[in-house]
Amino acid sequence: MRDWLAGRTLRTRLIAGVFVLLAVSCTIIGFATSITLQGFLFGRLDEQLVQAGSRLDVSRERPDRPGDSDRPSAPGRDPDVQGQTVGTLAVRVSDRSIEQAVVVRDTAGQISLSKVALTPADRSTLLNLTPGQPTTVRLSSLGEYRLRATGGPGGDTQVTGLSLQEIESTVHRLEVTELIVFAVALLLTGLAGAGWVTLSLRPLRRVTMTAKQVTSLPLGSGEVDLRHRVPETDPRTEVGQLGVAFNQMLGHVETALEERETSEVRLRRFVADASHELRTPLAGIRSYAELARRSTEDVPDEVSHALGRVESEAVRMGRLVDDLLLLARLDTGRPLEQEEVDLSRLVIEVTSDARVAGPDHRWSLDLPDEPLVVRGDEHRLHQVVANLLSNARIHTPAGTSVVVRLSADPAGQTGRQAGRRVILSVRDDGPGIPAELQAHVFERFVRADDSRSRVKGSTGLGLAIAQAVVKAHGGSLTLISRGAGTEFRISLPAGNGV
Ligand SMILES: Nc1ncnc2c1ncn2[C@@H]1O[C@H](COP(=O)(O)OP(=O)(O)OP(=O)(O)O)[C@@H](O)[C@H]1O
Ligand SMILES: [Mg+2]
Incomplete structure (x- = not known):
């Protein structure tokens, strides 16, 4: 995470942050809604289970009908079955063995009961149900079922079951819908967030642009035109305050640079003036030294040598002064011959x-x-x-x-x-x-x-x-x-x- 963050722009971080937060929120909402819906549907199914149990109870007590699966039941002849939800399972357990196991079917608009084939595993599951407590089980021929066992007359146990298929498909549909909605929401949020963040960071970009413009200026020497300022700074916002502070700093730097330039100009003028003024007395020294050296017949050798030295040092100093004057002039940017x-x-x-x-x-x-x-x-x-x-x-x-x-x-x-x-x-x-x-x-x-x-x-x-x-x-x-x-x-x- 830290590796990923390193070197990312503020814009990328903000957008990624919003995106991740939204994705987490969507996941939590998705889980919460599907669990709540599932709980609600299971509760309702359990109620239906109780009702279906009592209705099927009545139907099963008619000896001619249960298990008569091959005979389609005609409407009117089989009122109990007609009232049942398709897929309702009814099982009668007597003496720890399964007497009957039927399920309500809808064959081409005809509601009827048909026998259910049970594997040994299904039988053992059905026999071990706790009475009164709805349980979810998987039956080999019917799939996921919600079963409830109740004690019947004469020590029999009746098991009623309703298919979970509808609940599963409802929850599944909800999940698919949520997935699509959340994906679209994330996409839109990503795009809108990117636009929004870009818009919000625009003032910061203005500060950066101004800083870049100032960086490209040659501030090292000479007259500097430091008029650049961050435009449109709003001191009520953080970035605006940064812009204001930056502008104040630029103003400060501008004043300092102007002062430096003024003092540099003064110094250059002084060097140029001093060098210029020194040329005349130096020329005088050189000329007099030369004159004195030429008329030195009666002067001892040391004096003659000293005068020679005075002359050569005056020449050297003259050159130095000329160099300084030239440098001072070049510093002031005086145009050269073209x-x-x-x-x-x-x-x-x-x-x-x-x-x-x-x-x-x-x-x-x-x-x-x-x-x-x-x-x-x-x-x-x-x-x-x-x-x-x-x-x-x-x-x-x-x-x-x-x-x-x-x-x-x-x-x-x-x-x-x-x-x-x-x-x-x-x-x-x-x-x-x-x-x-x-x-x-x-x-x-x-x-x-x-x-x-x-x-x-x-x-x-x-x-x-x-x-x-x-x-x-x-x-x-x-x-x-x-x-x-x-x-x-x-x-x-x-x-x-x-
Ligand atoms: N070709 C070179 N080989 C070795 N050192 C050099 C060479 N050119 C310049 N330098 C060194 O660079 C220094 C600066 O040179 P620069 O020409 O500015 O001054 P200078 O020759 O010492 O004095 P000036 O040129 O003012 O009489 C020299 O003092 C010398 O030490
Ligand atoms: Mg040199």
């Missing part, structure tokens, strides 16, 4: 730059015959590819092979994204990204805590920017980590040229 970008040419350029920067690595390029074109911001896309290649160079030891592959992906192969796509993958056979870092590698300021990264002065913003730029182009950047090595894959919507 121009035709020849990705094949771009990849060739960036790879040849990487070859120069990392001569100790083995670079290889796999391009399709036809140039692949996407729509977007060439400068930003260049930055993305350059970052992936510089990662493959900086975060892997010398001698690592790096394969840059560009290909057109026919619609459907990338699954979720519709339309034709261009796939750019950068794969190296280096040490790979540590497993614990893989889930967070696209987050800001996340980098492996190894000496190599520290020495190269990496900031951990490169992949965050790459992902934000690719997203702004309607594409996706994913890390594919299988076995040794690292593969980053960019999927972009193809431009008109593909």
Whole structure:
């Protein structure tokens, strides 16, 4: 039962519950009515038995008639038999032996008495009847009979019997009728119950629909339009109260999301403003450091070295500030340039730059015959590819092979994204990204805590920017980590040229 209930909807449970309850009620009613009817009919039969006994008594006392079964009795000649119910059995027992056993028959409208053939078992049953107490027995030639024995004159015993056939057929007919009526009632109740339950649960479905609509909303970030509410909630009903509570919760969540969005916007503006404001003094520091370094003939070497460091750190900081500004701008959803970008040419350029920067690595390029074109911001896309290649160079030891592959992906192969796509993958056979870092590698300021990264002065913003730029182009950047090595894959919507 518990197994069956598990996973069933409320609707199914309610309908099944009503159905089972009704079936049990029908069974009880069926039993009760047939037992009551049977009791009533038996009572009446017992009364008839007493009357039939006294009437047959009279008939039997006429010596010429009982047992004269072969002679049809004519109406008027046999008044006692005429008054008897067809099937009435009369037996006379004298000295513990059966003297006579006759039954009233109706042969073609003629009522007559005919002899009854009794088996030894029937005789023993008839002889052992308790006087005055009606008993149900089965006689071999007559079937089920209700018998009553009474003491007759001279120590004789008279047994009168009436057939149970009529009672049986009446009860049987009642049972068949009840069965049909109950089956129809169950069917109708099942159908009407299903409709009724469905109707009653409709408000609950509205709550579910609203919850589903809210679930499909991207609540993670950005401005969220959470106007969905459960319609037609009636606080007088339980489901209505659920709807009201749900609506209140949605209102609460909406307010919280608006507050979050406001504070996020404020933070983004602050980062953008701060980065922007930092650029000017940084440019000043860099210029002055450069100026001072150039005129350092009389300055000791340490000072010259320190000025060099100031300049290079100012350059690094400038880059960092530029990155932060770019991220802040991408966060605000500022539109990018929309121009035709020849990705094949771009990849060739960036790879040849990487070859120069990392001569100790083995670079290889796999391009399709036809140039692949996407729509977007060439400068930003260049930055993305350059970052992936510089990662493959900086975060892997010398001698690592790096394969840059560009290909057109026919619609459907990338699954979720519709339309034709261009796939750019950068794969190296280096040490790979540590497993614990893989889930967070696209987050800001996340980098492996190894000496190599520290020495190269990496900031951990490169992949965050790459992902934000690719997203702004309607594409996706994913890390594919299988076995040794690292593969980053960019999927972009193809431009008109593909
Ligand atoms: N090809 C790679 N092989 C091994 N580790 C990598 C690879 N690419 C990225 N990583 C790891 O992912 C981290 C994050 O990379 P990301 O480009 O975001 O930052 P970064 O390269 O450290 O700094 P930045 O790019 O801002 O100068 C890196 O610090 C490095 O640990
Ligand atoms: Mg990087």
